[in-house]
Each structure stands twice: as structure tokens, then as C-alpha cells.
Amino acid sequence: MSDGTQEGASIGELFGRMVATLREAAGYRQAELARAMYGLSSTRLNQIERGTGHPPTLANAMALDAELNTGGLLAELWKHSNSRMFLTWSQPLMELEGSAVEIHTYLDQFIPGLLQTEGYARALLRSARTVRDEAHLEERLLTRLGRQERLDGPDAPYLWVVLNEAVIRRPIGGPDIMREQLARLLATEHNERISLQILPFSEGNFPRMGGALTLLTAPDKRKVAYTEGAEDGRLIEDPDEVGQYSAIHERQRAKALPLGMSMDMIREALEDLDRARIPGSAQALRLAKVQLQQRHRRKLRGGRRRLPRHRPRS
Template sequence: MARRSDREVPLSPGEFYGEELRRKRESGGLTQEELGERVVCSGSLIAHIEAGRRKPQADIAKRLDNVLGTDGFFTRMRRTLNTARFADHFAAAAELESQAVAIYEYAVSLVPGILQTAAYARSVFRGAQPNYAVADVDRCVVNRLERARILEDPGSPTVWAILNENVIRAVVGGPAVMAEQLHHISGLGRAGRILVQVVPHSVGAHATMGSMMSLMRFSDAPDAAYVEGLYTGSLIDDPALVQRYRDAYDLARAAALPPEASLDMLESVAEDYEHEH
């Protein structure tokens, strides 16, 4: 089968990056598994980078340069893969999100991005910076809502969201915004589009209470995990570490209310916000 570069079809930045990586790897006499071992990642990740399906993290690009002796080429070229739609630390995770067959979210303080309404997202972006340009906020809101479009197609990823009770008690944007947001989530749950559970405050300590996380499952690639802090985020594909995140998620799922009781709680709190408004 001819490679994409053998045809008269322009390569995307990701495909160009991947073709260059394949050429350098093969000229060095390395298999994908061997290169993965040397840069401390899986051989399947190398395969996905070479196919243009994944963007390497900054540290992996640096190690590729060191192993292949490419004098910073892959680190510099990585910048061409950046997208202005999302923060740099989230861009790779956003790309994978659209390719996943299942997404498992745990939210500790904010509604997961793919479940946010426009009003809620706008409040989040405004709150993140005291001085903001309205046009910049509008652009961020549009990009966030674009992510949520994966929920419109019944054939798109299965989504399971576990929300710490903090998420539904923090009044982001005011009572009216929160009422709309919680009804939106419960509506998706009632329609069978997502599975949602709430971990109530009464549970106390549990495995995931210290951090948000997102687990993504793929039909043709290893699972990945994403965790995020203030202005930072990490995409993880090390199988052993991803398994630890999966175990923690299962413990949170066991601690949470059942789906039906969780939907009842969301709707009850939404009604309280409506009365307050």
C-alpha cells in the first residue's frame, strides 16, 4: 500500500510530522517498539504519531530528538501542530476526545467541558481572568460547545460522568445558570445519552477527591488518561499508570449514588436554584 506521502495529496501538519518521524526511525534501524522503549512511551503511541493521529507531548518530542539525533527538529516542529482552539496543555487531549469510543469523567469542582452549557462556560472563562476581552471569551465558549457536539450523535462515544457534590453546589454564574446547567446534565442522563453519578459530601474521603480526571478508551489504541491543574495538564498513556487511574475511578463509582438517585439529586438541586432565582 502506498503511503500518503507517495500520493498527490497534501499532508496535514500531523501527517508530515509522522512521516518525518518514520523516516528518521527507519534510517536509525529502529522498530516502533524499540523507539518507544528508548523515549519511554509505548510502541503504539509511536505508531499513532507516525500516522498523524496523535500529537507528542513536549517531553516526548525532546526525547525523540535526543534518541534520533535530530538537533531539536521534532521539538521545533511540534509547534506547528498546536491549535489555537484550546490551551496548549489540553490540545492533545481534545484531539483524542474526538477519537474515543468511551469517555469517563470525574469532576471535582467544575462541570466537565463536554457537558457545559454556554452560560456556564462563559462564567467559567470570565472567572478565570479579571481582565478579559469579550471576543476572546466568545471564542472560548464556541470552542467548548463544539467539543460537546460529540454528544449529539448516538454512535459517538459512551460518556460516563461522576460529579463530586462540590460541582453542583458551587454557584457558577448564579442560580439561573446553575439551574439550566443541572437540567442539561439530567436531560442528557434521562435521554440515555450519558451515565451520570454524584458523589455526595456524606461519603467523605474517597479515591479521586483530590483531582479531576478523564479516561479515554479507543478501538485501536491503548487507553489514555488526562489530569489537569491550574494552567497545567498531563496526558498519560503509560499502561500501568492509566490502570491506577482506572482503579481510582472504579472506587469513586462505587462510592457514588446510583444513576437514578443521582439524576433525582441533580433535578432537586436545580429546582432549589430556580426557587432561589
């Protein structure tokens, strides 16, 4: 089974050919270069040059630059091509997202990457099966957060998000990280190019539950749909099928709470997290009784008049 990374892709082959060309120009054989570099085996270098195996990391590119004295060429190539180093099934979405003028999405598991805080994104990536190690996690995190820059740019897309209520109730990363994430969602209330709705539990089952649905509009007005599950994703370009998914999303928006009420529900979820810090009423009552009893005992001990001791007469 594939590990979910882009194998044999043209960008990987291009990067590998560049490494091989620079290595040969520097007068190294593969085995010689691998021996000269700490932490890079001859087998791994061979994979990089052939464009096979998992994609090279930024650390690999920087180490090769240093050893081959390239002036940072490979690191620049890595950064330029990193948008193609996503999971295989999500790569088409990432490429289209970068130029879309409108993005409509429904998610029932997680906050969309475009609105994730660093803490929330890190917690999600840390649990991902496809993240190999801490260095890979940091690379994926950097790329994910970098995507958000489009929301602040002059060509920012119009983003309409519908979230299942479970998304704002599930404390990914723990209460503190989730508080920060919910505050980030509330901040979108003042962004005219972002709309956020919550599909409440009360609506019961609904189409596309158990997965994510994204609809993108390109600058030329072409519309595509993208569906994603736990282990795969599918890009849909057929106009009739895109129309069917557009209709599903319209029903999702219609069933979801209005914008203002959605923000109120997010505030409620945030308040619930804050209340969780405070002991429950029964526990608080017991605690108050114990404290009252302790104060009473201290008062009795401190206010009791001591009687003189009488010695027995001899």
C-alpha cells in the same frame, strides 16, 4: 511564566508562514500591511508570522483575509487548526476526545465541557486567567460548545461522568444560569450513551479530590488517562499507570450514588435554587403579619361611621 497558550507550536508556525507568503504575494512589507490594518501593530504581525506570542484570533485571520483578498483562506485555516489552540496542558485531551469511543471522567469543581450550557461556559471562561478579552472569550466559547456536537453524531462516544456534589451546589454564573445547567444535566437521563453519577459529601475525602481525572478509550482500544489541576495537566499513556487511574475511577463510581439517585440529587439541588426565590419561613411569617395588620387598619378606616360635627351655639 507562560500564559497557558500554545507557543511555538507547528500549527502556529504554519499559519504564520501562510500569512507571510500571502503578504509578500500581495506586495506588502510587514510595516506597510500593519499600517493598512486597524488594530494590528507591526510587532503583533511579526509575532503572528513567526508563530510566537499568543495564537492569532479569528478576528485577526478575517482582517488579514480582507486586506490580502485571500477569499477567506486564513479564516478557514484558523477554524481547521483551532482545536490546537487550547491551553497547552489541555490540548492532548482535546485531540484524543475528538476520536474517543469511550470517555470516563471525574470532576470536583465544574461541569465537564461536553455538558456545559452556553451560559455556564461563558461564566467560567469570563473568570479564566488565560482569557485575554471579549473576542478571545467568544472564540473559546464557540470552540467549547462545538465539541458537544460529537454527542449527537453517529459516532457519539459513551460518556460516563462522576461529579462531586459540590459541582451541582456551586451556582456558577448565578442562580438562573445554574438552573439551566442543572436542567441540562437532568436531560441526560434519557440519553443511553450518557451516564451521570454524583459523589455525595457524605463520602468525605477521596482519591483525586482537588483535580479532574479523565480516561479515554481510542478506536483501537488503546486507553490513556489525563489528570488536570488548576494550573496544569498531564497525559498518561503508560499502561500500568493508566491501570492505576482506572482503578481509582472504578472506586469513584462505586462510592457515587446510583444513576437514579444521582438524578434525584440533581433535582433536589434544582429545587433548592427555586426555594431560594421564596422568603424563608420566619421572614414569610413576619411579612404575613404585616400584611394582615395593614389590611385590618384599612378596614377600620373604611368602615368607621363618621359622626356629624356640632357647631357651638351662639
